[in-house]
Amino acid sequence: MIVVLKPNVGQEKKDRLIEWLKGMGLGVHISEGEYQTVLGLIGDTAKVDMELIDSLDIVDSVKRVSETFKCCNRKFHPDDTVVNIGDVKVGGGNFVLIAGPCSVENEDQIVSVAKDVKAAGANLLRGGAFKPRTSPYDFQGLKGEGIELLKIARKETGLPIVTEIMSIDDLPLFEDIDVLQVGARNMQNFDLLKELGQTGKPILLKRGLANTLKELLMSAEYIMASGNENINLCERGIRTYSDYLRNTLDLAAVPMLHELSHLPVIVDPSHATGIARMVPPMAMAATAAGADGLIIEVHNDPPHALCDGAQSLRPEEYAELVKKIKAVREVL
């Protein structure tokens, strides 16, 4: 860690700061410049509160030389992580297709969509049982009943299932679930992350609404530091001042996360754009950017289907998209 002091700092203040830093067990390397003094801190600087030092009145700025994320850092783990979900592998060259409806509605719906997406080439079935909604008056999901319906669909198709968990207290219901999804709003629900770290189960960790890549990696770090390395990162669009689209899909996050970390990166073009018509071009783009998989909403609900509705694709649209995605994969 490098600490740059302000110009013209008195020697006494400087000495007190250095003494205090040494008191934390750090080595301090002092470099006096023409105008400014620069301190190099050596030792276990991960424990040092960078913001505190940065805000001291004699400090101009602080810079960390080594990243604070360790377990998920590619520097310390150069090979790609491959996450195993039943027979399905994600990462390290293995591409995964996750598909299914936004919400589980009833047995017919989920089994029918599951069969359709399997036929189209999907490897995993997604479906929401617990739904985070901005309004308390909106549909909150079938909860436990939805979980049971997902298991029926798995039995019928053999597809492992991915579904969102919102609270530690619901964990017992998820015992037989294949992949536990952490939604954008819970990316920094640290108690939930720690608990998931102890399950050992594959996790799909979605990037928060307005979180940086470093924050996403630090949240993965919470899970990994608790003992679970089976993490799939997920880019699903971030909040900006966009006018025609719900969120801004940050596809450059894919190669950048691959450079920073060894974890697989999955892209969700459905939530990112909120418009079914935009899903195919963004799914293609995500594939070309090097994503390790795609999670896409597909439904067969007639009133929706009538109108080409919402952010979900119809099964036949999804099947067509999968063919194009595979063609792009071959180019890579």
Place this chain on the structure above:
Amino acid sequence: MIVVLKPNVGQEKKDRLIEWLKGMGLGVHISEGEYQTVLGLIGDTAKVDMELIDSLDIVDSVKRVSETFKCCNRKFHPDDTVVNIGDVKVGGGNFVLIAGPCSVENEDQIVSVAKDVKAAGANLLRGGAFKPRTSPYDFQGLKGEGIELLKIARKETGLPIVTEIMSIDDLPLFEDIDVLQVGARNMQNFDLLKELGQTGKPILLKRGLANTLKELLMSAEYIMASGNENINLCERGIRTYSDYLRNTLDLAAVPMLHELSHLPVIVDPSHATGIARMVPPMAMAATAAGADGLIIEVHNDPPHALCDGAQSLRPEEYAELVKKIKAVREVL
């Protein structure tokens, strides 16, 4: 709700949409314009999924006429809510001063700061026992022990206490706490909000990192719809591309939230700026903008004090600031 259709939509598609809307129990008022058709939906449109309709291929745009928040809406509750915390009142002309250290560290520290801020004029004591941290390797708070130390400080000074709750599972530890704070990262932890709705306890609900005012009000709505009306909203800065400050303090949120809602609005200038030197001008500005209170970090930790450290004020700086704040209050 108003639904604007795209130009040149076929009659058949239009009819199917209208039929589907009527099937949800809504009245549909059709207005054919020169170029476009506009549908006015009448009835309980709060249940209608606006995003779904907006994304239909024949729909140009959708506009809600009535807000989806009810309980916290000033339209339906014109008078200011006054939240009672022991003898302390917040809102409706009652101004509250909340102060204390970022983290509870030990008995001496919390009791000493509590006495200092009380002497300076503070009405409530704040102090973190459970600390949400971006990194799993950073100090996570004294937890249950911190809660006990806060109670000692309350006993010594008579100041009611405010402290953050991060998980439903910790609720029993907070039984004797006066105000439960929901942090920015948990603003949309809906399970926690529902549970807090059942406690009846005063809540300090912080605005999330990048949440809109409507989302903040919808989160208040979760608590109120569960039966608890004792909510203090809190503006603490939002994430932008700011270069010299940690967050961007959105002070116009104060009069706008007052217009939209009857709940009191408290401002946190410490977290918003992250720099102690910026806290006094922003505290003054928040007061002048009409805030119902201020939550400010104050510590007496010598190594910090030596260097004018971090985002916390020293007790004597806080005392001086309180005098100025009171002078601004008199002008209003």
Place this chain on the structure above:
Amino acid sequence: MIVVLKPNVGQEKKDRLIEWLKGMGLGVHISEGEYQTVLGLIGDTAKVDMELIDSLDIVDSVKRVSETFKCCNRKFHPDDTVVNIGDVKVGGGNFVLIAGPCSVENEDQIVSVAKDVKAAGANLLRGGAFKPRTSPYDFQGLKGEGIELLKIARKETGLPIVTEIMSIDDLPLFEDIDVLQVGARNMQNFDLLKELGQTGKPILLKRGLANTLKELLMSAEYIMASGNENINLCERGIRTYSDYLRNTLDLAAVPMLHELSHLPVIVDPSHATGIARMVPPMAMAATAAGADGLIIEVHNDPPHALCDGAQSLRPEEYAELVKKIKAVREVL
């Protein structure tokens, strides 16, 4: 245009508003709801100041039914525009590869890079002669001399040239330039846009730092309303709170701009990411998203080349990338 009034507005105020609207030559269709009154405005609402009406104390909200952009609107011009630059066509299925150095430095450099990118398959040569720089102390470009060097490179290779214009006063220097680029910082320099509208020359209009798609289209509208229809829109990344990348490349803008407008859309992955290693995956992604072309920085400057420098690719990296881009194009 639809104007929703607040509940409980007095009849007198309502009448005055309606009278005032009619005074502007608009038809007003009044629809009284259970709680609120909605006014439908008919006629030439493009002239109506939506923000003014929205801010009236009796108005709840305002919604435009028809877009304010006309010339560049696909609704009124369903076929793709094809921009002709010498023999090169852009849009309507024609893909363009623009490449060259950030700045023109000297004759050897620009001629050498021009030959290299032509050999790799580029159709147009880019190079900065006038450089907008945040700091007055940074290199501002070779200006007129740079323009002359670009012409030499064109003569040597036959590649038409694209270069940025920053000021109306420089227009005479650009008389013999093939494509005039408007940089992100000048996207709303309306005097410049109007002037360019009178040149008839092909324009490359870059999206501003934090501008919406509607604002980009309105800036194209300035040029088109002045008589020039040869516009290429360009997405080059927008400002967010991104931590590891300079800007956030908004690739969903590509299909959305295609839906809204008939103008071609080019993507600049070099400025968007600021890092050469990120350019190939983002160039691939932009192609897969349906872009009509790519503008990419390529240099052959030895000190840079030594270190794999900056946001520019080396000629051999560019040649390799072009092969992959063409393979992705074939999939589409």
Place this chain on the structure above:
Amino acid sequence: MIVVLKPNVGQEKKDRLIEWLKGMGLGVHISEGEYQTVLGLIGDTAKVDMELIDSLDIVDSVKRVSETFKCCNRKFHPDDTVVNIGDVKVGGGNFVLIAGPCSVENEDQIVSVAKDVKAAGANLLRGGAFKPRTSPYDFQGLKGEGIELLKIARKETGLPIVTEIMSIDDLPLFEDIDVLQVGARNMQNFDLLKELGQTGKPILLKRGLANTLKELLMSAEYIMASGNENINLCERGIRTYSDYLRNTLDLAAVPMLHELSHLPVIVDPSHATGIARMVPPMAMAATAAGADGLIIEVHNDPPHALCDGAQSLRPEEYAELVKKIKAVREVL
């Protein structure tokens, strides 16, 4: 400037980089750490392209130790700048009240408003003659005629005038104008800034839509480096994802700009919020935050006045606000 190299960089690459840096006339101080090498660059690093070095493949990160802004930097000019506009002083404890209509409409209007705001206590008259509008179809201002009307209002009241300049070519029309305003969209129109640097006239430099404080100061630096030190910075709200307000007024910019620079800082609460009802609380807050002045829209247009319209205050509202602002000033 500090350059941190990546771990495990080969000696040959390291040597080439150091040689190249020395070739630019810089001293290079090498510090080998346990894991990483850190280079300290000494000399005229203002000329060094930080982004280029940051993007080299062997470089982990780069940090500037000294700011790139010099003329406007408080470090090199500790005393507040006082800008003189006729007899009016701004900065260094002198508070200025600028008021007037958004657009100059006709002689009656501008003279009447000028008299009203003067009576209320305003020191300067503002009024738009050249209007930057997002749409080419919106009213673009009375231009030269508007300038003449402003001069008449000045003659009638003695108030110096502030009005926006959009293009270098219009400069002759502004010869007799007291303060030249640079609008948000032109903050990085560097050719215009350089030209204004040669006029010596007082400038009101508005912060761009999404610009950082450093970029604002670098734009001031363009003007100062060209020889004009009479600059008033202006915070007018930045673009975020705000839902109920047009922009987000960043009031913490006021004390931060005062810390970084010696230039006066004026706040525009009218454009920041876009809603007249929000102007008084934000004007009060800006004053309490330590602003050196306020620029506020005031009109007397009957149809507006009828409805409490737009972002402009009526003269009597402005007069009442000025009294409160003066009371807050006395507290400070």
